[in-house]
Amino acid sequence: VQLVESGGGQVQAGGSLRLSCAASGFNVADYTLGWFRQAPGKAREGVGCKLAIDGHTAYSDSVRGRFTISWNRAENMAYLQMNSLQPEDTAVYYCASDWEPTVVDANVQGLDPWEYDIWGRGTTVTVSS
Numbered sequence: 001v002q003l004v005e006s007g008g009g010q011v012q013a014g015g016s017l018r019l020s021c022a023a024s025g026f027n028v029a030d031y032t033l034g035w036f037r038q039a040p041g042k043a044r045e046g047v048g049c050k051l052a053i054d055g056h057t058a059y060s061d062s063v064r065g066r067f068t069i070s071w072n073r074a075e076n077m078a079y080l081q082m083n084s085l086q087p088e089d090t091a092v093y094y095c096a097s098d099w100e101p102t103v104v105d106a107n108v109q110g111l112d113p114w115e116y117d118i119w120g121r122g123t124t125v126t127v128s129s
Contacts, residue, residue: 008123046111
Protein backbone atom coordinates (compact mmCIF):
# COMPACT_ATOMS: atom_id res chain seq x y z
CA VAL A 1 0.00 0.00 0.00
CA GLN A 2 1.31 3.45 -0.79
CA LEU A 3 0.49 7.08 -1.45
CA VAL A 4 2.23 9.24 -4.01
CA GLU A 5 1.85 13.01 -4.13
CA SER A 6 2.28 15.15 -7.22
CA GLY A 7 1.43 18.59 -8.49
CA GLY A 8 3.82 20.71 -6.51
CA GLY A 9 5.75 23.52 -8.10
CA GLN A 10 6.52 27.19 -7.95
CA VAL A 11 3.78 29.79 -8.11
CA GLN A 12 3.48 33.50 -7.44
CA ALA A 13 1.55 34.84 -4.49
CA GLY A 14 -2.16 34.84 -5.21
CA GLY A 15 -1.90 31.87 -7.52
CA SER A 16 -3.35 28.38 -7.29
CA LEU A 17 -2.14 24.80 -7.38
CA ARG A 18 -3.85 21.45 -7.15
CA LEU A 19 -1.97 18.67 -5.47
CA SER A 20 -2.81 15.05 -6.19
CA CYS A 21 -2.45 12.01 -3.99
CA ALA A 22 -2.55 8.66 -5.77
CA ALA A 23 -3.33 5.60 -3.67
CA SER A 24 -2.38 2.06 -4.55
CA GLY A 25 -3.16 -1.15 -2.74
CA PHE A 26 -6.23 0.27 -0.99
CA ASN A 27 -9.20 2.54 -1.60
CA VAL A 28 -8.24 6.05 -0.58
CA ALA A 29 -11.81 7.03 0.33
CA ASP A 30 -12.20 4.12 2.76
CA TYR A 31 -9.83 5.79 5.23
CA THR A 32 -9.66 9.28 6.62
CA LEU A 33 -7.28 11.29 4.48
CA GLY A 34 -5.11 14.06 5.79
CA TRP A 35 -2.95 16.67 4.13
CA PHE A 36 0.06 18.01 5.99
CA ARG A 37 2.93 20.33 5.28
CA GLN A 38 6.38 20.96 6.63
CA ALA A 39 8.29 24.15 6.05
CA PRO A 40 12.08 24.27 6.48
CA GLY A 41 13.00 24.27 10.16
CA LYS A 42 9.42 23.80 11.29
CA ALA A 43 7.36 20.92 12.57
CA ARG A 44 4.93 19.08 10.34
CA GLU A 45 1.49 20.66 10.60
CA GLY A 46 -1.98 19.55 9.64
CA VAL A 47 -3.54 21.40 6.72
CA GLY A 48 -6.83 19.56 6.53
CA CYS A 49 -8.53 16.20 6.52
CA LYS A 50 -11.54 14.39 5.07
CA LEU A 51 -13.27 11.79 7.20
CA ALA A 52 -14.00 8.46 5.61
CA ILE A 53 -17.15 7.88 7.69
CA ASP A 54 -19.12 10.85 6.39
CA GLY A 55 -16.87 12.89 4.13
CA HIS A 56 -16.72 15.76 6.63
CA THR A 57 -13.73 18.04 6.08
CA ALA A 58 -11.76 20.15 8.51
CA TYR A 59 -9.01 22.68 7.90
CA SER A 60 -6.42 24.54 9.89
CA ASP A 61 -7.11 28.19 10.59
CA SER A 62 -4.27 29.22 8.29
CA VAL A 63 -5.80 27.65 5.17
CA ARG A 64 -9.55 27.56 5.85
CA GLY A 65 -11.42 29.22 3.01
CA ARG A 66 -8.47 28.88 0.63
CA PHE A 67 -7.78 25.12 0.50
CA THR A 68 -10.21 22.32 -0.37
CA ILE A 69 -9.80 18.56 -0.01
CA SER A 70 -11.62 16.17 -2.29
CA TRP A 71 -11.34 12.65 -3.57
CA ASN A 72 -12.31 10.72 -6.63
CA ARG A 73 -13.27 7.14 -5.83
CA ALA A 74 -13.20 6.01 -9.45
CA GLU A 75 -9.65 7.25 -9.90
CA ASN A 76 -8.60 6.33 -6.36
CA MET A 77 -7.14 9.80 -5.99
CA ALA A 78 -7.31 12.56 -3.41
CA TYR A 79 -6.73 16.22 -4.10
CA LEU A 80 -5.79 19.42 -2.33
CA GLN A 81 -6.93 22.51 -4.21
CA MET A 82 -4.96 25.51 -3.00
CA ASN A 83 -6.07 29.02 -3.89
CA SER A 84 -4.80 32.48 -2.94
CA LEU A 85 -1.41 31.03 -2.12
CA GLN A 86 0.94 33.08 0.01
CA PRO A 87 4.70 32.82 0.63
CA GLU A 88 3.97 31.34 4.07
CA ASP A 89 2.35 28.36 2.31
CA THR A 90 5.77 27.32 1.02
CA ALA A 91 6.47 23.81 2.29
CA VAL A 92 6.67 20.15 1.41
CA TYR A 93 3.12 18.82 1.30
CA TYR A 94 2.19 15.28 2.27
CA CYS A 95 -0.94 13.20 2.09
CA ALA A 96 -1.55 10.48 4.64
CA SER A 97 -4.15 7.85 5.46
CA ASP A 98 -5.52 6.86 8.84
CA TRP A 99 -5.02 3.14 8.30
CA GLU A 100 -5.74 1.94 11.90
CA PRO A 101 -8.26 3.84 11.94
CA THR A 102 -8.21 6.14 14.94
CA VAL A 103 -9.47 9.54 13.83
CA VAL A 104 -13.00 10.39 14.95
CA ASP A 105 -12.61 14.13 15.56
CA ALA A 106 -11.70 15.89 12.34
CA ASN A 107 -10.81 19.21 13.93
CA VAL A 108 -8.30 17.85 16.44
CA GLN A 109 -7.26 14.28 15.66
CA GLY A 110 -7.70 14.86 11.95
CA LEU A 111 -4.96 17.49 11.95
CA ASP A 112 -2.55 15.50 14.13
CA PRO A 113 0.14 13.76 12.07
CA TRP A 114 0.58 11.12 14.78
CA GLU A 115 -2.87 9.75 13.99
CA TYR A 116 -1.84 8.72 10.46
CA ASP A 117 -0.12 5.55 9.41
CA ILE A 118 0.52 5.65 5.67
CA TRP A 119 2.44 8.58 4.22
CA GLY A 120 3.54 9.70 0.83
CA ARG A 121 6.99 11.14 0.21
CA GLY A 122 5.76 14.66 -0.34
CA THR A 123 5.68 17.27 -3.07
CA THR A 124 7.26 20.70 -2.79
CA VAL A 125 5.28 23.92 -3.10
CA THR A 126 7.12 27.21 -3.38
CA VAL A 127 5.21 30.49 -3.37
CA SER A 128 7.12 33.61 -4.34
CA SER A 129 6.13 37.14 -3.43
